[in-house]
Structures are given as structure tokens and as C-alpha cells.
Amino acid sequence: MEMTWRWYGENNDSITLDHIRQIPGVTGIVWSLHDKAAGDIWEMDRIQQVTDLIRSKGFTPDVVESVNVHDDIKLGLPTRDGYIDTYIDTIEKLSKVGVKVICYNFMPIFDWTRTDLYKEHPDGSNALFYEKNAIDLDPKVMAKKIIDGAGDFSMPGWEPERMAKLDELFKAYEGVTEDILFENLKYFLEKIIPVCERCGVKMAIHPDDPPWPIFGLPRIIRSRDHIARFLKLVDSPYNGLTLCTGSLGPNLSNDIPAIVREFQNKIAFAHIRNVKVFDNGDFIEASHRGKDGNVDVYEVLKAYHDNNFTGYIRPDHGRHLWGEEKNCRPGYGLYDRALGVMYMLGIWDSLDKLKEGK
Ligand code: DNO
């Protein structure tokens, strides 16, 4: 496996590549052009510039998270073909600089959704929190909370211009069922996967977060059965998964180690995050340590290790520690993710030794 770190770019992240160089074991940077909205063209010189910078600091730029999919593709509108052509153009350009994996999602309108970005843990740290009942809230109220809470950073999927058109977007999704969304995803994959096969780039879909429908919108990548159905849409080694434990975790009936074991040969990118789920269905993001939440991180890593996982892995969201929430992106501070890297590598190195019989 290759340990990676999500970095938002030079003027869009309070953490620098020089900070990341000091975290033991991190060799890859997960990047994107975060100022691009879904459907925008990615210019070759911009791609070259970022990947040159990443390489100049000794990292590999093999994973892009995300190239966002335009809503017209998810909705199956006639305009989707133009957006698919643009997507293909981006895949081809990324392959030229050696990108191997593209993470994306197929969630209608919203990316991950929370009701509080800074909920306090008993130890005084704070983290992203989801209050199940509050989600009856007006989505506009929710959008405002997320945009305001992000501080000066642009939040992909929550761009203010896009959120201003929320009524229109909701109207467009009226009548779009799970089956229709699966159909539209299949159409998209049938066009792009042959390009990926030719270019050597794996598509890795990210699960829906939280793993259930919200605001009456369908969500289709949220359980073992949904994943199995997804993989059948187009059967190719280039049609794969980003397996995010924190996204699947809030539904306690998702047996994540079992999902990892079953689909491991399709997992190109592993996201490790822990969540603590309360009896009423609320959940808060927790430290990576298994005991601090409901994700058995050891069993998840053991499932990867047993199958000699060779893909990319990264700590996903972390808590905000020691006051860093004042200047970091929500969920993407330095300290807890760095602790998470060390926890994961500690487990991984021990599993290596056990396997060698030492
Ligand atoms: C949180 C993040 C996601 C992810 C997108 C991919 O789990 O990993 O926000 O970046 O859903 O498109």
C-alpha cells in the first residue's frame, strides 16, 4: 500500500507540502484543482504545474480527489454528452502526468453532509457531527451552515453559486429514483471506462456520506448490496472503488471488514476514518483509534493486509486539535490526521512482522 495525504493546494490549504514531508511514511499527495466546478475544463498547464510542485517535494501525484461529476450527468439530461466529453478530456490529460486513480462521487447535489462542523468531544477537541433529526432542516439552512463554517476555503460540492440555485437543482431531481440514478451512472461509465482502460487510469467511486438518502434525494453507494450492484454496471478493473470507512460507518449494519474482504480487488483507494455512532442515530467523527468509535480500524487494516493490498490509502477526516479549527479546513486539520497516519502504520508494520513470523 502507499500512504497518501489529501492536500488542497498552495493557496487553499493552511498545511504545506513541507509540513507533510515531516509525517513519517507519507509518500503520495492526493490533489485536485479545487477551484474547478463540475464540468469545467482542466487546463494542461495547471495540471503540470501542480504535479511538478508535488514531485519537487519528493511525493507522487498518483491520486486525484475529486474530478466532480456535473449534475446533468447524474440527471441524465441531453446536455450530459458534452460534460462527459469534458470529463474524458480531463482523464486523458491526467494520464499524461502519471495519474493512476481518480476518486469521484455520484451523490445528487450535496457531497458529505453534517449538521455541525465543530461539535465538541469530551476531551475538548471538536469534529464534524451529524444530528439525525436536524436533517429535516431546510437544505438551504444546512448549505449556509457549511459554507459559513468553511471559513475562507472553497468547499467542493458546496460552492455558494451552486447553492444559490438549490431550488432549481431540487426541482430537476424530482422523480429521479435510485434505479434512474444507477442507469445514469451506467451510461456515464460505459463512455468513460474504455478511455480509462486505454489510459491506465482507474475510476474509484466514493460512497455516499451519510450512507442513507437525505432531503428526499436518492443515494446509491451506501451498503454491500449497492456496491455489488455498482460493480456490475461495467465490469472492468478500471471501474473500482474508494472504500471510505467513515462514510459507510454510520450505518452500523455495514460490516466494513467484510466489505473490504469481498471487494478488495476493486478497491483502488482506501479512506480510513472512524465515527462514533450514538443510540439515537447521531454520529461524530472520532480519532482513528478503533476504540474511540464504531469502526474496527484494526480489522479493516487486517483485511487489506491479508490480501496484500497494493492500492493507495489515506487518513480521511480528523478531529480539530489544539485550536487548529481557527485556520484549517473542516475535517482536514494537520494533527489528528498525522496521528491517524501513525496509528495506521503502527498496525500495518506489526502485521508485516507477524506475517514474516517475527
Ligand atoms: C470525505 C471525502 C469526500 C470525497 C468526495 C469524493 O469522505 O473523502 O468528500 O472527497 O466525496 O468525490
Ligand code: MN
Ligand atoms: Mn472519504
